[in-house]
Amino acid sequence: MALVATLRSAVCLLGRFPALAGVDLDVAAGDVVLVSGANGAGKTTLLRLIAGLLPLRAGTATVLGHDLTVDRTSLRRDLALVGHGTFCYDDLTVSENLTFAAKASGRPPAPADLLEQLDLARLAPVTHRHLSAGQQRRVSLAVALAREPKLLLLDEPHAGLDVVGREVLDAVLSRAPTEGRTVLLASHELDRARALATREVELVSGRAIGGRREHSPRSAAHETAEEVGR
Amino acid sequence: MTLARAALLVTGKDLRIERRAKVTSSQILPFGAIVLVLFAFALDPDRGVLERAAPGLFWVAVLLVSLLAVSRAFAIEVEHGARDGLRLSGLDPAAIFLGKTFAVALQLLALEVVLTLGVVLLYDVSLRSLLPLVLATVAATVGIAATGIVYGVLTVGLRLRETLVPLLVLPVVTPVLLGASRAWEASAVGAPGEAWPWVALLSAFALLAVAGGMLCFGTLLEES
Amino acid sequence: MTLLPRGATIALGWVALAALVTLTLLGLWVAPPDAVQSDAQRLMYLHVPTAWLAYLAFAVTAASSALYLWPRTRAVVWDRIAGASAEIGVMFTGLTLVLGALWGRPIWGVWWAWDARLVTTAVLFFLYIGYLALRRIPGDANDTAVRSAIVALIAFVDVPIVHFSVTWWRTLHQEATVFNPELSAQISGTMALTLWFGVLAFTVLYLYLLSKRYELAAMADELADVELEVAIAERIGEPVGAGVARVEP
Numbered sequence: 084m085a086l087v088a089t090l091r092s093a094v095c096l097l098g099r100f101p102a103l104a105g106v107d108l109d110v111a112a113g114d115v116v117l118v119s120g121a122n123g124a125g126k127t128t129l130l131r132l133i134a135g136l137l138p139l140r141a142g143t144a145t146v147l148g149h150d151l152t153v154d155r156t157s158l159r160r161d162l163a164l165v166g167h168g169t170f171c172y173d174d175l176t177v178s179e180n181l182t183f184a185a186k187a188s189g190r191p192p193a194p195a196d197l198l199e200q201l202d203l204a205r206l207a208p209v210t211h212r213h214l215s216a217g218q219q220r221r222v223s224l225a226v227a228l229a230r231e232p233k234l235l236l237l238d239e240p241h242a243g244l245d246v247v248g249r250e251v252l253d254a255v256l257s258r259a260p261t262e263g264r265t266v267l268l269a270s271h272e273l274d275r276a277r278a279l280a281t282r283e284v285e286l287v288s289g290r291a292i293g294g295r296r297e298h299s300p301r302s303a304a305h306e307t308a309e310e311v312g313r
Numbered sequence: 314m315t316l317a318r319a320a321l322l323v324t325g326k327d328l329r330i331e332r333r334a335k336v337t338s339s340q341i342l343p344f345g346a347i348v349l350v351l352f353a354f355a356l357d358p359d360r361g362v363l364e365r366a367a368p369g370l371f372w373v374a375v376l377l378v379s380l381l382a383v384s385r386a387f388a389i390e391v392e393h394g395a396r397d398g399l400r401l402s403g404l405d406p407a408a409i410f411l412g413k414t415f416a417v418a419l420q421l422l423a424l425e426v427v428l429t430l431g432v433v434l435l436y437d438v439s440l441r442s443l444l445p446l447v448l449a450t451v452a453a454t455v456g457i458a459a460t461g462i463v464y465g466v467l468t469v470g471l472r473l474r475e476t477l478v479p480l481l482v483l484p485v486v487t488p489v490l491l492g493a494s495r496a497w498e499a500s501a502v503g504a505p506g507e508a509w510p511w512v513a514l515l516s517a518f519a520l521l522a523v524a525g526g527m528l529c530f531g532t533l534l535e536e537s
Numbered sequence: 538m539t540l541l542p543r544g545a546t547i548a549l550g551w552v553a554l555a556a557l558v559t560l561t562l563l564g565l566w567v568a569p570p571d572a573v574q575s576d577a578q579r580l581m582y583l584h585v586p587t588a589w590l591a592y593l594a595f596a597v598t599a600a601s602s603a604l605y606l607w608p609r610t611r612a613v614v615w616d617r618i619a620g621a622s623a624e625i626g627v628m629f630t631g632l633t634l635v636l637g638a639l640w641g642r643p644i645w646g647v648w649w650a651w652d653a654r655l656v657t658t659a660v661l662f663f664l665y666i667g668y669l670a671l672r673r674i675p676g677d678a679n680d681t682a683v684r685s686a687i688v689a690l691i692a693f694v695d696v697p698i699v700h701f702s703v704t705w706w707r708t709l710h711q712e713a714t715v716f717n718p719e720l721s722a723q724i725s726g727t728m729a730l731t732l733w734f735g736v737l738a739f740t741v742l743y744l745y746l747l748s749k750r751y752e753l754a755a756m757a758d759e760l761a762d763v764e765l766e767v768a769i770a771e772r773i774g775e776p777v778g779a780g781v782a783r784v785e786p
Contacts, residue, residue: 094769096677096765098675098676098677099761099764099765099768100768101765101768101769101772104769104772104773105769105773134401136397136400136401138677138679138680155535156400156531156535159400159401159402159403160403162401163401164397164401166394166397167394168393168394168395168397168398169393169394170393170394170395170397170398170401171393171395171398172326172330172389172392172393172395173389173392173393174329174330174333174334174389175326175329175330175333179329183322183326184398184402186314186322187319187322187399187402187403187404188402188403188404189314189403210333211393226398230403288772288773289769289772289773290773463691467671467684467687467688468671470676471674471676472674473674477667477670477671477674480663480666480667480670481667481670481671481688483663484660484663484664484667484692484695485664485691485692485695487660487699487702488695488698488699488701488702491702491703491706492702495706510705514698514701514702514705518698521694521698525691525694529687532606532683532687533683533684533687
């Protein structure tokens with residue numbers, strides 16, 4: 084099975100703090116991996132590392148065929164990250180932000196049905212600044228999808244999403260394997276996310292439990308997570 | 314996507330934001346005008362000092378204004394983590410550099426037109442040889458914008474950015490201040506022959522700054 | 538860990554001290570007073586060497602910055618040398634400016650003049666003060682090194698431009714006594730000897746300071762590595778679910 088991402092003993096620093104202290108992780112194509120863990124466990128850092136945004140201090144990491152210690156910029160064309168910030172410009176409208184993101188990644192401007200799917204059609208001419216937090220999060224999801232990524236990295240996407248947004252997100256996640264997309268999802272909404280995920284990996288103090296792919300079935304990872312104190 | 318189209322995409326984005334937010338026109342321009350007025354308070358206008366010093370004062374005002382413009386160019390990238398968005402976008406960093414430099418340069422040129430009017434009206438200066446003046450101004454502006462964008466991205470993730478950028482940028486652009494002021498002086502008295510060497514120096518500086526920026530912008534953008 | 542073997546550094550230190558003492562003797566007593574400037578000219582034996590060493594130090598900074606940026610030669614050695622040399626360079630530049638002012642006051646009647654050499658040196662001073670300020674901001678070691686290296690190279694390229702443009706603009710500083718366009722030394726005998734000895738003495742001092750400062754930087758890095766290992770061990774040993782990121786990203 085094709086591996087989209089492989090990390091071995093990955094160490095990643097935030098300033099001087101080892102946010103990731105030796106992570107082992109395998110992600111196969113078509114996986115929908117739920118990354119769980121307490122606040123401060125390193126979920127955001129892990130996603131940003133895989134997106135190529137952070138330098139690797141020690142260990143190895145290969146994502147989408149690129150060795151992150153050698154080149155962590157080329158892989159970005161094929162992935163998208165939905166992070167804590169929306170990556171949007173306050174003074175541009177929803178459609179302007181979407182058009183910019185799509186054109187920048189060389190894709191055609193977002194199709195109308197993407198806006199429809201995310202219930203943003205009527206918000207298209209609204210400036211980003213004037214959107215509610217939930218609407219802004221939906222826009223950042225739209226921006227990510229407009230890039231047609233092979234690997235979708237979602238950092239707490241449910242947080243801050245309104246009801247409509249959550250339903251849309253769940254639909255996107257359940258369609259992902261059939262669309263050939265791999266998803267890494269960091270979330271606290273374990274019940275909701277578990278229903279959609281094919282695997283779970285728990286981050287504890289900068290290390291991953293259940294990261295390796297020898298035991299891939301969801302149930303095994305589930306048990307491991309239960310064993311490690313909760 | 315070609316470099317030029319990608320750069321223009323970024324320029325368009327920056328200018329569209331400015332048109333909506335109007336920071337340059339409503340804050341930076343008045344600041345420039347205030348600086349010109351302050352010079353008049355500092356250098357008694359009745360003794361002819363102001364008129365003689367006008368070219369230099371104009372360019373000092375432009376330098377101060379450009380520090381603000383560059384700061385603003387990156388402030389828009391910091392909100393909502395748009396800088397990460399740029400890094401993730403897949404855009405060629407050289408294109409981002411060219412796009413932002415072009416956007417800042419255009420805004421500075423617009424500001425300079427207004428400030429020139431200010432200098433002509435407030436300091437009673439007449440400008441005779443217009444061609445070297447315009448060329449010198451364009452070259453100087455491009456040089457300042459390119460240098461500012463390089464140092465802007467260099468410091469975008471850092472604390473103490475606001476105090477560090479002026480300290481870093483101003484010593485580097487001293488040749489531009491020198492050349493542009495002398496070119497303006499020569500143009501003001503109608504001696505274009507003296508202005509052309511300075512135009513050449515300013516153009517060389519601008520070319521170097523743009524080339525250097527294209528080379529190192531990518532590396533600098535990646536600082537986490 | 539060290540740039541030179543420990544014995545060599547110590548030896549350099551003693552040689553530098555001896556050389557500087559000798560220079561003082563030569564400069565104050567052995568060399569004759571200048572025909573025009575009399576004793577004030579003796580400052581030249583300090584001022585000229587510090588100026589040359591400043592430029593040498595910044596050249597070393599630029600070269601090692603380039604070596605650090607070039608992927609094939611990237612090594613932490615070059616970054617440490619760049620930073621150490623820049624600090625010494627700033628010190629020498631400051632000295633040059635002060636000594637120049639002390640020399641200029643009795644000769645020209647002013648503490649400062651706006652000619653090419655002085656202005657370029659002043660701009661040089663500010664350029665590298667900025668460089669040092671940039672280096673001091675905490676962050677990922679490689680990021681800091683890359684940023685600083687680029688700034689050092691920009692400064693290095695800018696200096697000749699500054700010098701060139703200011704020269705066009707004005708000249709007042711005395712014609713370079715040794716490196717003037719005709720390249721014929723205008724000073725000779727004991728004075729020339731003292732001057733060259735001064736350059737030599739300060740070069741030894743520079744090498745000594747570079748070696749010591751490099752050692753300091755290496756020790757600081759080692760300390761940071763040890764702190765990191767401790768932090769990782771602590772993090773792994775944390776009770777499950779505990780620990781919030783303690784540091785700003």
